[in-house]
Amino acid sequence: MKAFAQLLEILALTPSRNRKIEALSRYFATTPDPDRGYALAILTGAMSFKNVKPALLKETVLAEVDPHLFALSYDYVGDLGETIALIWPHHGGTEELPSLAELVELFTITPKPKLPGLIGSLLTRAEINERWALVKMTTGALRIGLSARLAKTALADMSGRDLQAIEEVWHGISMPYSELFDWLEGRSDRPDIDHAARFHPMMLSNPIDEARDLPALSPADYAAEWKWDGIRVQLIASGGRVSLFSRTGDDIANAFPDVVDRVFGDAVLDGELLVGRDFVPATFNDLQQRLNRKTASAKHIAELPAFIRAYDMLFDGAEDIRALPWTERRARLEAFLSREKQHVIDISPVIDWSDAEMLAAIRRRGADEEGHEGVMLKLRSSPYVPGRPKGLWYKWKRDPNVVDTVLMYAQRGHGKRSSFYSDYTFGVWKGNEIVPVGKAYFGFTDAELKELDRWIRNNTIASFGPVREVRKELVFEVAFDSAQTSNRHKSGVALRFPRINRIRWDKPAGEAATIDEMLAFIPAS
Template identity: 75%
Template sequence: MKRFAQLLETLALTPSRNRKIEALAEYFATTPDPDRGYALAVLTGALSFAHIKPARLKEVVLAEVDPHLFALSYDYVGDLGETIALIWPHTGGTRALPALSDLIELLNTTAKSDVAALITELLTSAAINERWALVKLATGGLRIGISERLAKTALAEMSGIDLKEIEEIWHGIKMPYGALFSWLEGKSPKPDIHHTARFHPLMLSNPIDEERDFDLLDPADFAAEWKWDGIRVQLILGAGEVSLFSRTGEDIGAAFPDVTGSVFGRGVLDGELLVGHALVPAPFNALQQRLNRKTATERLMAEHPGFIRVYDMLFDGDADIRALPWSERRQRLEHFFASGAQTRLDLSETIPFADWAQLGAIRRRGADENGHEGVMIKLRSAPYVPGRPKGNWYKWKRDPNLVDAVLMYAQRGHGKRSSYYSDFTFGAWRGTELVPIGKAYFGFTDAELRQLDKWVRTHTIQSFGPVREVEKSLVFEVAFDSAQLSTRHKSGVALRFPRINRIRWDKPAGEAAQLAEVEALIPAT
């Protein structure tokens, strides 16, 4: 556990991406199995503990520490793990903690009624950095600038094996990843995982640069489709088995049995998960009713039936067709749909266009009349390449909506932002009352963050733990993709993908948007 705690400390304190990769690669190369495998699982979010939640950890600490002191400390530090590590009143470092693999087994097998005693013992035994690592391990909330892809990049750096090869088998291997490390170190062949038993890394697009790219691209070389407002999924149709994965490789089939139980055929398809009756997409807010659920109720499936709008094919039956150009994959996909009527699959239409100006006009009309997110532009000759290759797929999103909103609340950030107020809730006027319509935590520079943090501290009118209510006098110009109805917001409205476009230091709060202006942007249903 000591080495893992040192690794987490290094990663948390190192802003350099390359240095993080070096630290990870060194750890994986010098740490024995199965500890390095469990470390990989923790770093990539593949490991969780059913009986250990942040609330349980707080209970343990509050049994030893004055609640008011803890609240003040947590408010100042902004990170639960760091707060517990610093405030725990018992002398640490008195004995060595178990190895990482043994510790994980202990956390997994301890009865719920004994968890509090176990956590108390571990925190008392641990040194300060080990306490912090323990909390991070137990809650899964690392927030140290590590992504799954960064961890895989470190494995490629360690082994000299191409990152794409690692991604090919990633979702077919199980922790503690003994077979993976054996292959990476040249001790055994590459794990042989059938294509129907694993997720295949997706091909991603790049934003189009309107001022530069269109001058370099020949419209005759490209096809266009609508950009659908759902979530990207991969559907794997095997022999008597159907799997549905999110874009990150999470198996979400159990949440959409109406889809997986109704499709047929053989192959691997790429598309957009949507909800709506008769294959007509409903607004994204309707899809949100079904997301982040482990299972779906009959009522939800009846109200918001799921379906997939398919736009690419990776495997045709058992044939891997990713090396074929888009145009040939599209022909095979059309043949797949022609072979039998599907009730939960729909083929994404292509958009005829002669030049970029015409496509731009179509894009604007689609956004205004149908609420489309924009268009996708795909090179006809492009193979299906995992990752974000340049020049193959482009997304040309509709112009963002803009609204002037008033800052209402500010909350401390996490990680390197834990000392700053960086999460901002803003609202619009409903008569003389401000009501919240969204929250944003990006869109500003580091210099602007420091300005905003100082403003929040000097204009606070009330504190609620890590949240401060501020004077209603600062206006943000907020950019967002769309507005939608929301029962979770007092305003009844929520903004999709809001970000701070500009800080309007110059604008009086009374001139910010009325709620009716925002409601007018909600697509008709």
């Protein structure tokens, strides 16, 4: 456990990507099985402890610490793990902690009523950095600037294996990943994973540079499609079994039985998950009502049926066709959907275009009239390459909408921002009151954050735990991708991907937008 705690500390305090990879590579190379396998699972979000929640950890600490003192400390520090590590009143380092594998077993098999006693005992025995690591690993809220891909890159660095080869087997293996490490260290062959039993890393696009890239692209070389406003998915159908994965490889089949139960044939498809009837997409806000749920309710399935708009094919039956050019994969996809008439899959149409000016007009019209996110440009000769290769696929997103709003509430951030009020709720005028339309926590510089934090502290009119209500005087120019109606917000409007575009110190709050102006951003049904 000591080595894992030291690794987390290095990862949290090291901004350098290369140094993170170096630290991970060294840890994986020097840590025995199965500890390193469990560490890999924790770092990549593959492990969770269903009975260990933040509320249980707080309950454990509050049995030893004054609640008011804990609340003040948590509000100031902003990170639960760091707060518990610092405030736990008993001296640490009295005894060596169990190994990481032993801790995983303890947290898994200990009955819930006995967990506070176990956690309290471990916190007392642990050093400060080990306490912090214990909280991080049990809650899964690492916040250390590490992605699953960075961990896989470190495995490639440690072993000399190709990153893509590691990606190919990743979703077909399970923790503690002994077969993975045996292959990486040359003790066995690469794990043989059936293509139908695993997720395949997706091909991603690059944002287009309108001035540099667009003039060089021609319709003879690049096909254009709509950028659909849903979520990217991979559907795998083989031998009557159907799997559905998100772009990060999460299995979401149980949440969309109305899709997986109605698919037939053998193929691996790449596409967009949408909701709507007769293949007419509803808004992203409608789709959100079905996302982040382990299972779907009968009501949601009836009211918001899901479907897939396919735009690429990776396997045609058992044949891997990713090395074929896009034009041939597209023809295979069209043939499959023609041959296997699907009730919940249709195909993303190709857009006819002759030059950049024409495509720009199409893109603008699609955003204004249909609510499309923009257009995609795909090199007709490109193979399907995992990752984000340059020059093959481009995304040309619609121009963001911009509106002036009024800051209403501010909340402390997390991690490096835990000392600053960096999470902002803003609103617009509805008659004589201001109603919230969104939240944002990025789009400003570090210098602007310090200035905003100072203004918020000096203009607070009420506090609700970690949240401060401020005078309705400061205007934010907010950029957002789209707006939808929402019965979950007092304003009746929800913004997609809002971010702070500019701080309007110069503008009076009375000149901010109204709810009627916000409604104008919502596409007509």
